[in-house]
Amino acid sequence: MATKSKFTLNPKPTFKKKVPLPVPGDGFENVEFTFKHRSRDDYKEFLDGLKDRTDDVELLMDVASGWELEDSFDADNVGRLVQGYVGSARAVLGAYIDELSKAREGN
Template sequence: MAKLKLNPAPTFTAQVKIPVPGGESDPVTFTFKHRKRTDTIDWLKTTSTKEDYVIVQDMAAGWDLDDEFTPDNIATLCDNYPGAGGAILDAYLAELRGARAKN
């Protein structure tokens, strides 16, 4: 049986359902950066003035798409799929809280 570690891994993966206009949501697995609760609260205070792609860069370290995880490609994702930024942020915060969605 695995034991809880007081210092978690610096990254974790989670699946995010990216809303596709006119279609079903497409799942994308992201590698997210772990943050402590206090760091998350401070970081969230800075997000209201940032573009979605910058917020995604702040919280993610990679994805399982064929396209490379670069600032330009993150911006393209957020531009082509307007709901992506919010969906990614929601999934990130849910994972940090340990609240997994039921299937």
């Protein structure tokens, strides 16, 4: 009897990934984010539009839908994150792109 594969042709709408966020004086702290999945075409369109996007809060709200922090995942708290931890937006976006790029390697 063959075992069932966990792989399906319909990807989950979200995925989780720990992101090392830079903490001045303390190195990095891993925070798990819940990211939004994008199809190959949607991902390409997203990447093509990155050069025109300057609002880090809006960008992070577009790629993620949650985090493991006690603070709610909303625009105000994402704003607190990017204001308080320089480099955090880049770290989150980089992790998102890396994770979806890995997924694309299989295509």
